């Protein structure tokens with residue numbers, strides 16, 4: 003059982019403190035979060051002008067850097083504009099991955115980017131090849147700032163009617179950046195998210211477009227931009243596009259069917275469609291909501307849990323096990339069930355180690371969700387579905403909630419903080435970061451079978 | 456990606472109607488269930504002397520043949536002694552696997568058992584080799600009837616004090632057979648299961664011993680019996696014993712910790728220990744209960760769901776994904792997380808196709824549970840945890856319930872019937888049974904990578 007996808011990490015020597023790229027990522031994220039938490043604790047960060055306790059600040063900073071959007075205090079009313087700006091900065095760093103940000107400053111300063119840095123960027127953007135990662139980062143940054151800027155303007159114009167000038171500019175910028183980075187933070191106030199705009203086509207379509215563009219993965223978006231010239235799409239991009247389209251269309255239909263006579267009842271037809279579409283897009287893994295998630299049917303809430311678990315596409319701002327992992331699992335189960343020898347897709351063979359990786363990502367994730375849910379059942383008690391929803395939302399860095407986040411106990415807050423962190427970095431990156439270096443013993447044990455299943 | 460474990464099924468030709476062994480098993484189980492349902496519909500089967508509706512009879516027959524124990528009517532008060540005898544017969548057929556029963560009659564009639572029959576027995580008992588399966592069946596039958604007989608006597612003596620003679624004999628026999636086959640049916644009455652005997656050491660220890668012996672798997676038990684002579688245990692048996700012991704000890708501790716001041720509060724110390732032990736053993740996958748499952752903490756109920764999902768050992772009367780699958784998943788995730796190339800256990804290497812099989816069994820099972828839970832959320836609404844509990848209980852052929860079984864809608868009953876059936880046969884057997892025969896195209900597509908996780 004060759005695990006080639008790991009080997010390259012072992013061949014690396016000489017990082018500062020002898021760290022591997024996964025370790026650099028884990029430490030880097032942790033440092034950015036701690037810095038953010040300290041900034042948020044300052045009196046100037048809160049609207050009341052009082053210092054914020056460490057756990058609340060840490061929860062908010064983790065939620066921002068991990069682009070989750072779960073909040074224990076309302077972003078719009080609790081934090082000052084300075085505090086909100088800190089949160090927005092953390093979202094942008096977390097969304098792009100802090101290595102892309104570092105690269106950005108390296109490029110600005112004209113510094114050369116070495117192989118070690120390129121390898122970390124490769125890990126951070128989940129790329130298959132190290133070649134071209136710096137060019138990729140340039141393109142990513144350009145694409146990010148142009149998209150955010152354009153939609154910030156559109157949203158500012160819309161918010162002008164509700165908030166006037168200059169408040170509308172901050173509202174537009176904040177929500178554009180938050181949506182593109184799949185962060186789900188809002189500054190509307192009162193934990194209301196976008197429920198006030200449930201039937202508004204400008205807000206719905208701007209926000210969902212930002213979410214989808216941010217969630218496709220940077221490499222995919224750039225490949226799409228180059229398509230008119232290259233006339234070729236990789237297997238990866240074709241898979242991402244199909245799965246994303248299927249999940250959005252299927253999600254809209256299922257949400258509409260389940261909630262037509264329930265939460266959508268009093269909306270006009272266009273509102274019903276916009277709300278279904280919005281709630282199908284947002285669980286993967288944006289975290290805005292335009293209807294009250296706590297008042298949906300249990301079946302709809304469970305369906306949203308499934309969408310949150312699947313999440314966005316690899317190398318994007320979104321979380322979850324990722325669309326490609328989900329697709330690979332489906333194809334593998336289908337192939338195994340039919341007794342096929344190869345896992346095939348679009349007339350291509352998927353390498354066995356990728357199938358292994360997909361299976362183990364899924365199972366690590368399920369293991370994590372089950373463990374945290376059990377812990378929260380003990381610390382929070384109460385509504386099981388709400389607890390499961392909260393856990394998957396944190397793991398998938400989604401940020402939707404059935405409403406229990408502000409009422410979490412301290413133990414529950416710590417559990418959710420750790421889950422958001424694990425969910426953003428991914429279980430495999432974490433495992434590699436904490437794994438001891440392998441000792442090559444040279445011993446290979448004889449094979450023996452056991453009965454399974 | 457070689458899937459050797461499937462290949463042998465393809466080499467088979469010339470079954471009646473050209474059926475493969477998995478197809479024979481699926482059809483055979485279905486026929487036994489239908490026959491049982493028709494018998495239970497007869498007026499003589501019910502205590503009231505009235506005919507029973509088809510869906511109730513089908514639910515009960517499926518629950519009995521799949522040794523699940525979920526019931527929509529109370530076994531002790533609704534069915535006549537004839538009806539209970541039908542149920543007990545179905546349990547025995549289902550527990551041993553109907554092919555072992557057929558073999559039993561073949562042996563009684565002195566008929567020779569051909570290769571085709573041996574291959575079906577092999578599939579039915581989940582054995583790795585076809586050699587010796589008939590000898591295995593002989594040993595299985597002997598072991599089954601001796602164990603059931605011995606504990607039927609012990610339980611009859613205990614029940615004599617509550618029910619007198621001759622009622623105690625039927626009570627003893629019924630519960631011994633039901634426990635050994637991990638069926639979970641009881642004839643105490645009033646859906647009470649064994650809650651009246653929560654602090655009774657004779658009933659607790661007899662029933663749990665039967666459950667454990669029935670759940671280890673026949674091959675393992677026979678290997679243990681031969682151990683004084685052979686002084687050798689296979690990798691499979693060593694794994695089964697360790698995992699079983701760990702789950703029972705761990706389960707007892709966790710149950711005791713979570714419920715000490717709650718459902719166990721008013722019991723004496725010995726009762727607390729017996730009840731914790733009983734409730735740790737029964738989710739895998741017996742289905743008796745000595746405390747009210749519906750009144751446990753949410754955390755305990757979720758913990759029981761996990762135990763039910765893991766289930767018993769392969770080639771036993773129990774269900775679930777099986778102890779070895781669970782262990783293999785744990786070892787695989789551990790190895791992958793540490794970047795190991797081989798999956799190793801007790802200084803033995805596990806063949807990659809077994810790891811694949813374990814991963815796909817787990818994921819098919821999770822897929823099944825999620826789908827059925829979503830369906831039940833729609834048809835039953837209400838308490839999500841109770842619905843998830845019911846689904847996993849049916850899938851794992853456990854039979855524990857938080858109390859919603861008798862209140863299921865018709866659609867819910869059909870969903871649970873199908874889930875019990877799928878859970879007893881196992882997702883892979885079902886998939887193989889319904890898979891079309893593979894056309895060997897000879898085409899092998901080129902390999903291409905995608906980004907995962």
Ligand SMILES: [K+]
Nearest residue numbers: 070184288400
């Ligand atoms: K989010």
Ligand SMILES: [K+]
Nearest residue numbers: 523637741853
């Ligand atoms: K059972």
